[in-house]
Amino acid sequence: MSKKQVKHESYQDSASVVRYLEEVIDGLNKGHIILTSGSDVVDLEPNGLIQMQINATQRKSRHQLSVKLQWMPKDAAQQEDSEEPLTIKTD
Amino acid sequence: MELPNTITENLRFLTIEICNQLNRACACITASDTQEAAAALDKYDYIVNLSTIVQNHCVEELSRSNKKPIIVAMGCVFNMAACFNRIGSAAVKMIHHFQDYPGAELVAGKKTARYFLTLIDAIKLLDTGFVNKSRDVGHNICDRADAMVIELDDLAASEQLRESHTNDIEGVLTIAEKNAKSKYFLVFMLEQLAHELLVLGEAVLSLENAEFMTIRQLRALNSTLPAVANEAFFGGLAIEKIGETRSGCFISGITEDKNRGLNKALDHDAADNNHTAKNPAVNNGTANNSSEVNAENNTVHSSDQDEQVEPQPDNADSPEYLAIFKEGKKEKLKVEKKQFEAWNELFPGMAPKVIAYKKQGKTAALLVEYVKGKTFEQLLFAANQDALKIAVTNICQTLDKVWVQTQREAEPEQAASFMKQLNKRLRAVTRIHPEYDASAVQIGRQTIPSLRQLIERCNQLEDTIRPTFSVFTHGDFNIDNIIYDSNDGRPRFIDLHRSKYGDYLQDISVFMVSNFRVQVVDPDIRNNISRVLQSLYQFVCQFAEKQQDLTMQARLALGLARSYITSTRFVLDDGFANEMFFRGRYLMEKIVETPEPLTHFVLPQEILRG
Numbered sequence: 001m002s003k004k005q006v007k008h009e010s011y012q013d014s015a016s017v018v019r020y021l022e023e024v025i026d027g028l029n030k031g032h033i034i035l036t037s038g039s040d041v042v043d044l045e046p047n048g049l050i051q052m053q054i055n056a057t058q059r060k061s062r063h064q065l066s067v068k069l070q071w072m073p074k075d076a077a078q079q080e081d082s083e084e085p086l087t088i089k090t091d
Numbered sequence: 092m093e094l095p096n097t098i099t100e101n102l103r104f105l106t107i108e109i110c111n112q113l114n115r116a117c118a119c120i121t122a123s124d125t126q127e128a129a130a131a132l133d134k135y136d137y138i139v140n141l142s143t144i145v146q147n148h149c150v151e152e153l154s155r156s157n158k159k160p161i162i163v164a165m166g167c168v169f170n171m172a173a174c175f176n177r178i179g180s181a182a183v184k185m186i187h188h189f190q191d192y193p194g195a196e197l198v199a200g201k202k203t204a205r206y207f208l209t210l211i212d213a214i215k216l217l218d219t220g221f222v223n224k225s226r227d228v229g230h231n232i233c234d235r236a237d238a239m240v241i242e243l244d245d246l247a248a249s250e251q252l253r254e255s256h257t258n259d260i261e262g263v264l265t266i267a268e269k270n271a272k273s274k275y276f277l278v279f280m281l282e283q284l285a286h287e288l289l290v291l292g293e294a295v296l297s298l299e300n301a302e303f304m305t306i307r308q309l310r311a312l313n314s315t316l317p318a319v320a321n322e323a324f325f326g327g328l329a330i331e332k333i334g335e336t337r338s339g340c341f342i343s344g345i346t347e348d349k350n351r352g353l354n355k356a357l358d359h360d361a362a363d364n365n366h367t368a369k370n371p372a373v374n375n376g377t378a379n380n381s382s383e384v385n386a387e388n389n390t391v392h393s394s395d396q397d398e399q400v401e402p403q404p405d406n407a408d409s410p411e412y413l414a415i416f417k418e419g420k421k422e423k424l425k426v427e428k429k430q431f432e433a434w435n436e437l438f439p440g441m442a443p444k445v446i447a448y449k450k451q452g453k454t455a456a457l458l459v460e461y462v463k464g465k466t467f468e469q470l471l472f473a474a475n476q477d478a479l480k481i482a483v484t485n486i487c488q489t490l491d492k493v494w495v496q497t498q499r500e501a502e503p504e505q506a507a508s509f510m511k512q513l514n515k516r517l518r519a520v521t522r523i524h525p526e527y528d529a530s531a532v533q534i535g536r537q538t539i540p541s542l543r544q545l546i547e548r549c550n551q552l553e554d555t556i557r558p559t560f561s562v563f564t565h566g567d568f569n570i571d572n573i574i575y576d577s578n579d580g581r582p583r584f585i586d587l588h589r590s591k592y593g594d595y596l597q598d599i600s601v602f603m604v605s606n607f608r609v610q611v612v613d614p615d616i617r618n619n620i621s622r623v624l625q626s627l628y629q630f631v632c633q634f635a636e637k638q639q640d641l642t643m644q645a646r647l648a649l650g651l652a653r654s655y656i657t658s659t660r661f662v663l664d665d666g667f668a669n670e671m672f673f674r675g676r677y678l679m680e681k682i683v684e685t686p687e688p689l690t691h692f693v694l695p696q697e698i699l700r701g
Contacts, residue, residue: 035534
């Protein structure tokens with residue numbers, strides 16, 4: 001499956017950032033969030049183990065906080081489960 | 092200037108060889124001389140080699156010097172060599188076409204040999220030591236080229252040659268049709284050669300003037316310059332190119348230069364011209380500002396508008412000119428001349444005085460007073476906070492005076508229509524930054540609108556916040572278009588061709604963003620920019636309050652958004668372009684989010700940070 005992507009970058013004030021992040025939180029709670037841009041649709045189902053990476057930096061001219069969430073999609077996880085378990089044989 | 096021997100010698104060989112080549116081509120076409128045709132094809136490589144040798148010498152000279160006269164001289168010689176190369180190539184193309192053409196001489200007609208002779212005679216002028224008489228040689232070559240172009244054009248018209256070429260004839264061509272097409276080809280190539288001749292003449296004149304100029308520009312200068320070349324100047328005049336606008340307007344400063352003497356290079360008829368117009372600024376040898384190109388200004392302004400601040404002496408060592416010469420499209424310069432006069436009528440001395448104006452065909456030339464002082468951009472870079480503050484205060488006081496005195500009830504078409512302006516330039520923006528044209532983004536139930544959606548909505552809202560009054564605006568109030576003389580503390584305006592009655596926020600928003608978009612990262616200068624933006628904002632708030640302009644804040648936001656976003660079309664650096672684009676978008680999003688009426692809108696103060 002080719003990579004699907006929705007990307008956006010802009011200036012926002014805190015109130016707007018909260019508004020958009022609340023949608024993300026809502027999606028996490030429900031286990032489902034859709035992001036679209038034109039014909040690009042990214043349909044996400046956060047589940048299972050979610051790898052969370054928080055990175056905060058403080059420089060003289062710019063402060064930054066990034067939160068990165070990664071997980072394995074359900075179908076990929078199921079596919080993995082159905083594979084033969086790893087066996088180690090000794091003679 | 093004296094050219095190095097290696098260049099002069101090879102140029103001479105090249106000149107002789109080109110003349111021989113044209114002779115051979117002429118013999119081949121007009122007399123079906125096959126021997127000459129073979130010789131010409133054989134000699135073409137030699138011409139290419141000679142051109143390359145000359146060009147290589149030019150590059151070597153350039154690598155040894157970065158002085159302007161050398162750069163111009165080598166550029167001219169390089170162009171001449173390239174020109175000879177193209178003439179040689181054109182001769183070969185013509186020979187190939189006519190080599191085995193039955194009855195070529197009949198197609199060519201009797202006049203063809205004369206055209207070749209004109210070309211050869213003109214090029215031979217270069218062989219007679221043009222370095223010492225380049226003024227006469229350059230003009231002579233250009234005159235001959237012009238005459239030849241006109242004659243060939245007439246010939247093509249009278250014999251309907253262009254039609255014969257463009258007619259889509261199907262099937263096998265008759266002999267007559269074939270001949271007509273060949274004749275068109277011949278005339279077309281001769282026209283090309285005449286254009287090359289013109290380029291040669293221009294190179295010779297540029298060499299003499301130590302400045303790249305086309306013959307059109309030089310003739311225009313020649314027709315206006317007698318206005319300043321009066322008895323006050325005993326020395327020569329020199330020209331210094333200041334720049335060219337995006338609309339193709341050529342701008343140069345006229346200086347006195349005893350060493351170079353532009354008047355030497357100018358046409359002899361200048362001496363016969365009885366024009367004795369006097370210009371005080373010229374006669375007392377002062378000059379005004381030079382940077383009339385693509386200006387955008389920024390000023391800093393103090394919040395206290397009650398008093399004229401005492402100016403501080405200006406120790407600037409910026410170049411001074413006797414006058415500023417502009418050459419370009421007639422319609423633009425005609426308007427600019429009128430605007431200079433309109434401003435000076437309303438506010439004497441606010442704009443440069445018009446010294447002379449001449450039109451010719453679709454182009455015109457304007458000679459104006461040089462305004463002494465620094466552009467606002469130069470003040471910004473000087474990073475002298477106090478001087479900048481004084482300048483901003485004085486500029487704001489001047490604006491206040493202009494706006495109050497010229498205030499009148501607004502006509503509907505005088506609204507700035509910032510969003511329509513943005514729409515008009517959107518293609519130019521997205522050509523450079525296609526990512527700005529991205530679709531809206533939906534995150535769950537929340538939508539981040541696309542730029543086009545924002546423009547559309549803001550455009551609707553803008554119709555509800557039209558200004559109630561108009562003022563006489565500059566129209567392109569960039570930091571380069573304000574000249575400030577710290578000696579008298581007086582700002583003066585240049586590049587006024589867009590002046591009209593309109594929203595004062597047009598000028599202020601352009602001015603603010605032109606400050607911001609200065610591409611410097613020096614923290615002191617960025618701080619200066621912040622102060623300028625804040626001062627301008629305070630000033631405009633005070634003005635709006637006095638005038639009870641209730642929608643100023645929202646209009647200013649749209650004006651700033653327009654200028655921030657349209658400015659990105661000139662910025663290739665993604666980081667800086669994004670900074671401006673994001674600011675523009677942010678302002679528009681804030682406008683859209685604000686509940687109506689927009690009289691409640693307050694400009695987000697974070698936008699005033701430089």
